[in-house]
Amino acid sequence: MHGGGDMEAEVEISAIVNGSSVRARVPVRQSLVDFLREGLELTGSHVGCEHGVCGACTVRLEGEIVRGCLILAAQIDGQSVETIEGASESGELAELQTAFHERNALQCGYCTPGVLLTAAALLRDNPAPTRGEIRAYLSGNYCRCTGYHAIVDAIETVAKARSGGASR
Numbered sequence: 001m002h003g004g005g006d007m008e009a010e011v012e013i014s015a016i017v018n019g020s021s022v023r024a025r026v027p028v029r030q031s032l033v034d035f036l037r038e039g040l041e042l043t044g045s046h047v048g049c050e051h052g053v054c055g056a057c058t059v060r061l062e063g064e065i066v067r068g069c070l071i072l073a074a075q076i077d078g079q080s081v082e083t084i085e086g087a088s089e090s091g092e093l094a095e096l097q098t099a100f101h102e103r104n105a106l107q108c109g110y111c112t113p114g115v116l117l118t119a120a121a122l123l124r125d126n127p128a129p130t131r132g133e134i135r136a137y138l139s140g141n142y143c144r145c146t147g148y149h150a151i152v153d154a155i156e157t158v159a160k161a162r163s164g165g166a167s168r
Contacts, residue, residue, distance in 0.1 A: 013077040017042070018086030026073040033057040033068030036083055044084035044113045048142070055141030058114035059083050065121045084113035093120060095161065099154035107145035115141045119155045128163050131156060 008027045015022050017040060026035055031050075036042045036059065048056030050069045057068035060082040087093050093116050099105070106112045115138065122129060122137040129137065134152045143151065 011074045011077075013074060015076045015078065016080040018082055018089070024073075028072070028074050030073045031057075031069050032059065032061075032066075032071040032073050032076060032081070035073035036068065036081070039073070042083045042085050044088075046110055046113065048110070053140070053142070054111070055114040055118065056111055058117050058141070060087070060117060065117055084117060087117060087120065093117075095158045096120060096123075096154065099157045100151070103150045103154040103157060105146060105150040105154040111141055111143045111145075115143065115151060119151075119158075122155065123159055123162070128159055129155070134159075 046056040048054035052067040
């Protein structure tokens, strides 16, 4: 029998979260999304399936979208994380947010933060996606409310506006 009872090992981390330096002691098994939600009160990323399938926990790690439920908080030491709050506050998502609102591409909002970050990554990597490409890129983000049609419409609207109305 070991001493310490329920005490879980912790590790010290230092990271940049939404542009601000963060130092914290985190349990070695705590997921990144739980750390963001519970430790930093950044609750825009949601916990859904906890298996990396639904996309509700999507955040950016070093500029790339990742599933926050599959990354341990301890793994972000020395790295940069951006959540929906940071991406929204920077204004980067403003066009997408407006299009989502205008096209009624959100209902309950649970999946929306992950979908917005994923859509931004898509438009960064492919500024003029087809509807099929949009659907394929979003395939890792589950939405139980909208049926995706309005989400695809909103992303297509932003892509066309950015390209001056041209479509492929």
